[in-house]
Amino acid sequence: MKKLRHIWGEGWSITFICVIVGFILSIEFKQEKETDTLPPDKRIEELSTEILKVQREREELKLQLLTLQKEYEVSPEELVTMENLRMQAGLTALEGSGVIVRMDDSKSDIRKGENPNLYVIHDEDILRIINELRAAGAEAISINGQRLTATSEIRCAGPTLSVNNVRSAPPFEIIAIGDKSSLENSIKMRGGVEDALKVWGIQIEVQSVENVYIPPYKGEFRHQFAQLVEEKNL
Amino acid sequence: MKALAGLAAGFFLGYALQVPLDEKFSAVIILAAIDSICGGIAAKLNLIFSDKILISGFFTNLIFGLILILLGNFFKIDLYYIALLIFGWRIFKNISAVKKFFLKKYAA
Numbered sequence: 562m563k564k565l566r567h568i569w570g571e572g573w574s575i576t577f578i579c580v581i582v583g584f585i586l587s588i589e590f591k592q593e594k595e596t597d598t599l600p601p602d603k604r605i606e607e608l609s610t611e612i613l614k615v616q617r618e619r620e621e622l623k624l625q626l627l628t629l630q631k632e633y634e635v636s637p638e639e640l641v642t643m644e645n646l647r648m649q650a651g652l653t654a655l656e657g658s659g660v661i662v663r664m665d666d667s668k669s670d671i672r673k674g675e676n677p678n679l680y681v682i683h684d685e686d687i688l689r690i691i692n693e694l695r696a697a698g699a700e701a702i703s704i705n706g707q708r709l710t711a712t713s714e715i716r717c718a719g720p721t722l723s724v725n726n727v728r729s730a731p732p733f734e735i736i737a738i739g740d741k742s743s744l745e746n747s748i749k750m751r752g753g754v755e756d757a758l759k760v761w762g763i764q765i766e767v768q769s770v771e772n773v774y775i776p777p778y779k780g781e782f783r784h785q786f787a788q789l790v791e792e793k794n795l
Numbered sequence: 796m797k798a799l800a801g802l803a804a805g806f807f808l809g810y811a812l813q814v815p816l817d818e819k820f821s822a823v824i825i826l827a828a829i830d831s832i833c834g835g836i837a838a839k840l841n842l843i844f845s846d847k848i849l850i851s852g853f854f855t856n857l858i859f860g861l862i863l864i865l866l867g868n869f870f871k872i873d874l875y876y877i878a879l880l881i882f883g884w885r886i887f888k889n890i891s892a893v894k895k896f897f898l899k900k901y902a903a
Contacts, residue, residue, distance in 0.1 A: 573797075577850070579801035579802045579828075580808070582802060582805060582828045582829065582832070583809065585805075585816070586805075587805070587808075588816050590810075
C-alpha cells in the first residue's frame with residue numbers, strides 16, 4: 562500500500578473539483594426534492610384552490626363578524642331568513658335526493674363530410690338539460706362540482722366548458738337536488754333532451770340517487786354597477 | 796480525505812445558496828468534474844499528474860461544453876449531448892486505465 566501513497570496525497574485541484582461536484586449535487590438534490598413535493602402543473606391548481614378556500618373563509622368570517630356584531634339586534638327569525646337567503650344564493654353545501662346526469666362526447670364514428678362539432682357537447686346542450694331540470698323543480702344544481710348560482714355562466718371555452726369561470730372538460734356530471742322521479746323523467750321524456758342529443762351519439766346517463774351532495778359556490782359576488790334602492794311602482 | 800471534505804463543503808455551499816440551475820448545465824458541469832477527477836486519478840497512478848493540466852483541462856472542457864449548450868439553446872438543437880457523450884466516454888476510459896493499473900499491480 563505504501564506505493565499507492567501518491568493517490569492519497571492528492572493535489573488541490575481534485576479537492577477543488579470535488580467542491581464543484583458537491584455543489585452541483587446539492588443543487589440537483591434540492592431541485593429534485595422540490596419538484597417531488599410540487600409538480601409545476603399541479604402547483605397552479607393547488608394555489609388557485611387555496612385562494613378560493615381563503616376567499617371563502619374570509620367571506621365566512623365577515624359573515625360571522627356581522628352576526629356577532631348584530632347578535633343583540635338580530636332576532637332568531639332574521640337569522641333563519643339569512644340562512645335561507647344564503648341557501649338560495651348557493652353559499653351553503655346542500656344534500657338531498659336527486660339525480661346525477663353524466664354526459665360525454667359522442668363515441669360514434671363521424672361520417673365523412675359531417676361536421677364533427679355536432680358530436681361534441683356544447684353549452685347549449687348543457688343549458689337545455691339545466692333548463693329541463695329547473696323546470697322539473699330542481700332546487701340546487703352543480704356542474705362538475707361548480708354550483709350554479711343566479712349569475713353563473715355556462716359557456717363553451719374552446720373544447721372545455723366554463724362554469725363560474727372555472728373550466729372543465731367532458732365527461733360532465735350534472736347533479737341536481739329535487740324530486741328524483743320528476744327530474745329523471747324531465748330528461749328521459751320521449752322527444753326530450755336525451756332523445757335529441759342521442760341522435761348525435763352523445764352519451765347521457767341519468768341516475769336517481771337517494772342522497773346527493775352539492776358543494777357551495779366558492780367564488781365571490783360582485784355588485785359593481787347594481788345599487789340597492791327602494792322598490793318602485795312603475 | 797481532502798477530496799471528501801471538499802465534496803461535503805460543496806454540498807453545504809450548494810444547499811445554503813439557492814442557485815436555480817438548468818439541468819443541462821448541471822449535467823455538463825457534473826460530468827466534466829467527474830471526468831477530471833477520474834482523469835486525475837488515472838494520471839496519479841501513472842505518475843504524470845499535474846494540478847495545472849487538470850484544472851486547465853477541466854475549465855476548457857467545461858467552457859466548451861457550456862458553449863455547446865448555449866449554441867444548442869440558440870438553434871433549438873440538443874448539442875450538449877455530444878459533451879455528455881464525450882465526457883462519459885472519457886470517464887469510462889479513465890476508469891479502465893485505473894483498473895488496468897491495479898490489474899497489473901496485483902494480478903500479474
